[in-house]
Amino acid sequence: MRDVTIIGIGLTQFGELWDKSFRQLIAEAGASAILDAGISGKDIDAMYVGSMSSGRFVGQEHVGALVADVSGFSHMHIPSTRVEGACASGGLAVRQGYLSIASGINDIVIVGGIEKMNDVGGVSATETLATASDQEWEAFFGATFPGLYAMIAKRHMYEYGTTKKQLAQVAVKNHANGALNPNAQYKKPITLEYAMNATIVADPLGLMDCSPISDGAASIVLCAADIAKKYTEKSIKIIGSGQGSDTLALHARRDICTLDATVHAGKMAYKQAKITPKQINIAEVHDCFTIAEICAIEDLGFVKKGEGGKAVENKITTLDGSLPVNTSGGLKSKGHPVGATGVAQIVEITQQLRGEAGKRQVKDARIGLTHNVGGSGATCVVHILEVA
Amino acid sequence: MRDVTIIGIGLTQFGELWDKSFRQLIAEAGASAILDAGISGKDIDAMYVGSMSSGRFVGQEHVGALVADVSGFSHMHIPSTRVEGACASGGLAVRQGYLSIASGINDIVIVGGIEKMNDVGGVSATETLATASDQEWEAFFGATFPGLYAMIAKRHMYEYGTTKKQLAQVAVKNHANGALNPNAQYKKPITLEYAMNATIVADPLGLMDCSPISDGAASIVLCAADIAKKYTEKSIKIIGSGQGSDTLALHARRDICTLDATVHAGKMAYKQAKITPKQINIAEVHDCFTIAEICAIEDLGFVKKGEGGKAVENKITTLDGSLPVNTSGGLKSKGHPVGATGVAQIVEITQQLRGEAGKRQVKDARIGLTHNVGGSGATCVVHILEVA
Numbered sequence: 001m002r003d004v005t006i007i008g009i010g011l012t013q014f015g016e017l018w019d020k021s022f023r024q025l026i027a028e029a030g031a032s033a034i035l036d037a038g039i040s041g042k043d044i045d046a047m048y049v050g051s052m053s054s055g056r057f058v059g060q061e062h063v064g065a066l067v068a069d070v071s072g073f074s075h076m077h078i079p080s081t082r083v084e085g086a087c088a089s090g091g092l093a094v095r096q097g098y099l100s101i102a103s104g105i106n107d108i109v110i111v112g113g114i115e116k117m118n119d120v121g122g123v124s125a126t127e128t129l130a131t132a133s134d135q136e137w138e139a140f141f142g143a144t145f146p147g148l149y150a151m152i153a154k155r156h157m158y159e160y161g162t163t164k165k166q167l168a169q170v171a172v173k174n175h176a177n178g179a180l181n182p183n184a185q186y187k188k189p190i191t192l193e194y195a196m197n198a199t200i201v202a203d204p205l206g207l208m209d210c211s212p213i214s215d216g217a218a219s220i221v222l223c224a225a226d227i228a229k230k231y232t233e234k235s236i237k238i239i240g241s242g243q244g245s246d247t248l249a250l251h252a253r254r255d256i257c258t259l260d261a262t263v264h265a266g267k268m269a270y271k272q273a274k275i276t277p278k279q280i281n282i283a284e285v286h287d288c289f290t291i292a293e294i295c296a297i298e299d300l301g302f303v304k305k306g307e308g309g310k311a312v313e314n315k316i317t318t319l320d321g322s323l324p325v326n327t328s329g330g331l332k333s334k335g336h337p338v339g340a341t342g343v344a345q346i347v348e349i350t351q352q353l354r355g356e357a358g359k360r361q362v363k364d365a366r367i368g369l370t371h372n373v374g375g376s377g378a379t380c381v382v383h384i385l386e387v388a
Numbered sequence: 389m390r391d392v393t394i395i396g397i398g399l400t401q402f403g404e405l406w407d408k409s410f411r412q413l414i415a416e417a418g419a420s421a422i423l424d425a426g427i428s429g430k431d432i433d434a435m436y437v438g439s440m441s442s443g444r445f446v447g448q449e450h451v452g453a454l455v456a457d458v459s460g461f462s463h464m465h466i467p468s469t470r471v472e473g474a475c476a477s478g479g480l481a482v483r484q485g486y487l488s489i490a491s492g493i494n495d496i497v498i499v500g501g502i503e504k505m506n507d508v509g510g511v512s513a514t515e516t517l518a519t520a521s522d523q524e525w526e527a528f529f530g531a532t533f534p535g536l537y538a539m540i541a542k543r544h545m546y547e548y549g550t551t552k553k554q555l556a557q558v559a560v561k562n563h564a565n566g567a568l569n570p571n572a573q574y575k576k577p578i579t580l581e582y583a584m585n586a587t588i589v590a591d592p593l594g595l596m597d598c599s600p601i602s603d604g605a606a607s608i609v610l611c612a613a614d615i616a617k618k619y620t621e622k623s624i625k626i627i628g629s630g631q632g633s634d635t636l637a638l639h640a641r642r643d644i645c646t647l648d649a650t651v652h653a654g655k656m657a658y659k660q661a662k663i664t665p666k667q668i669n670i671a672e673v674h675d676c677f678t679i680a681e682i683c684a685i686e687d688l689g690f691v692k693k694g695e696g697g698k699a700v701e702n703k704i705t706t707l708d709g710s711l712p713v714n715t716s717g718g719l720k721s722k723g724h725p726v727g728a729t730g731v732a733q734i735v736e737i738t739q740q741l742r743g744e745a746g747k748r749q750v751k752d753a754r755i756g757l758t759h760n761v762g763g764s765g766a767t768c769v770v771h772i773l774e775v776a
Contacts, residue, residue, distance in 0.1 A: 001492045023524075046631075055516070056443050060523040062474040065766035068633040069522075074640070077652035079631035080767070081480050084470045086450040092469050096484060103491030104389045128443070134457075135448040136411075243434075243467035245456040252462070264465035378453035379468070 001102040005228045005235035005388055008037025008221030009347040014335030015185040017215040022058045022116040023070040029217035029340075030071050030112055037221035038231050041073050045106035047080035050093030050113040051339035054082075056128045057120045067112055086132030087288060089113065090218065090342025091243075091372030091381030097222045098241050098383075107224045113343030114217040125213045129338070132375040134249035145288070146210055148250050148376045150202035153291035156257045157204065160306030162294060164204050168195035169312045170290035171208040171332055177319060178329025180360040185214055185335030209290040214335035218344035225388070236350045239367075240275075240384035242268030248378045259377035262299035266371075269382040270301075277301035280384070281365040282352055283323065284345035286373035287330040293317075296371050297325060300382070324362045327352060342372035342381060353387050389490040393616045393623035393776055396425025396609030397735040402723030403573040405603040410446045410504040411458040417605035417728075418459050418500055425609035426619050429461050433494035435468035438481030438501040439727035442470075444516045445508045455500055474520030475676060477501065478606065478730025479631075479760030479769030485610045486629050486771075495612045501731030502605040513601045517726070520763040522637035533676070534598055536638050536764045538590035541679035544645045545592065548694030550682060552592050556583035557700045558678035559596040559720055565707060566717020568748040573602055573723030597678040602723035606731035608738070613776070624738045627755075628663075628772035630656030636766045647765035650687035657757075657770040658689075665689035668772070669753040670740055671711065672733035674761035675718040681705075684759050685713060688770070712750045715740060730760035730769060741775050 010032025012025050020028075026049070034041070047068055055061040068080035085092045090113030097109040117125045130139040133148065156162045172192050178184035190208060198206035228235040244264030250256055270276060277300060285300070287293035294308035302323055303311045311317060317325035328334045328348035331341060349368035351357045372381045398420025400413050408416075414437070422429070435456055443449040456468035471480045478501030485497040505513045518527040521536060544550045560580050566572035578596060586594035616623040632652030638644055658664060665688060673688070675681035682696035690711055691699045699705060705713035716722045716736035719729060737756035739745045760769045 053443050053449050055441050055519050059519055061441050061519040062763050064473050065633045066636050069636045074635040077632040077634060077649055080633045082472045084472055085452050099488050099491050099493060103487050105487060131443050131447055131449040244465040245453045245468045247462040248454050248457045261465055375450050
């Protein structure tokens, strides 16, 4: 297997983008990544696109071909493939791009992630998001993701004494970070009091425990390590890639407080990277709900099971803590255009490892991790990046 | 890159399967392939699933995880990824599985393809299929696939003198083959007169020029060639894999009678296999409409551009012709559950190369080709298989 590096990144504004179409967003992110990498279209061997539900949101399947088309590459007939794993679609696209270079088939691959979730008409975004849960055992009976994650939160509180205040502290931290991110949907800090008193969505989760409905796109350029120097001196190496799956329905898990797919994907990535969780300097984890960030830092081995809430309370995961988590603002504050999220996480870690993260820069970060979850944890993708 | 072989195949009945659910179908195909390969679940390193529009058809995205779940593999957390490229979704899944073994990351991968298109409620299948076309330039204005392929047919007739009779002869041949396939949706031969006098769907295409709406699933087990002998003596080697893309909208092509994505994917696969089109003994091509089969045999280099119609008339592509095409009955007669089709094509060629195709067995076939198209040709995947 060949080593693979990231040589370009691109990110659109995240938010309610009523004046930008699906195709405009992905073209913008892709063009930014290509410019950043200093490559031209003819250098690209393949494209991968992560999108969760373009068919339902904007009436367009077949978005692999669409993305090649709107990027102006259709005349070159570059293979372009969409992958889908609910909110982990972006991470899966990164992994497929990575594998295709590691295999030796491709040298340079562009990976995109996109979702347009606001201006969609007809069915509500929440109803379409519920197609990531088990249709026959969950969605059919009216379960939605706030409800499913609320059950995880309730159980986590019961098992480990996690508090509503600790959940709120995740939101406060991520909003503080998002306020420093020009691309974030919400560039405003919130207070603990504001978070704790927000309208209840699904007890114990309030509005500030939930990531928003977002539009946005992200893109990266992957390159075989042996030729990366041709394009850039600041490439970032992918040293680990892991993926795991689990039951689609939450009730069928051995323990709803542990995302075994995360544990599995993390172990796979750590093993490949030949590192332990302690060596990670910075992480972007999948905080679709505040409880999800607490589970993630436990399941990835950063803290012991049950101690995620305390770690947040003790400010271990803040920008100046020992392990800054979601420096971008996370899904909560940066926004969560579901198919884009996994790719945007890679963009953030790459910016951090390059030392280009501006006001939210973490000092001396050399190894970073991304963690992207589909549904309530039936799919998980983990990547580990290192300064090349 | 490592060599990759096919060691197991599974196929459900294709048809209007009102009494079988999405999850039943994919579990059935997967279990058949696993039994055929003689592997157990713990041997499987990864899964790939092709499905075009499960989100719209059955309200279920995230079907990679679902398939791992209903197959009983969720507790092993095997990575499972859905890929989508409209009606080429199955072929794309095969290619991703292939790449993941070629890369050295996986040894054994199970690939599935599925679509449930009949018992879907709400939106019509044709409307959902139109999401494979360009939403903003085609579907929005009411264009559907019969209309788009009718334009290709009209132009092909104008440019090359292709006749309605030649189109009908594709259908007659494929129904004759389908009558010999126990899994086919339509196991009945049709006459030339019947095909030519069928109700017009979109001039010049009549009902017998169009593939049906189908339910069904297919699955294959891929294995690194160096360990295949552990499981079977009858493995089939993948000697070429190609993929191409093109403009999503038909009107934007340089020539609507040529699917450049097919030409590109074919060349890529031939180059890797180090063979010419003349060395192919048997092919499964994407006959979503009869005109598509004529374009395919031209674009794949079996006959010169414009001579596809004549080749059909001269019976070159019949079961006892010099290049049997769509021995399974093709999409027209076997059925076209869109996400399953690309995988089912591999199943057919594998059966033929193993000498297990029963009444439709082609004698001495050693090298076979599959050709899977998304939309009106914006995505194409070609695989070349050889007796190992």
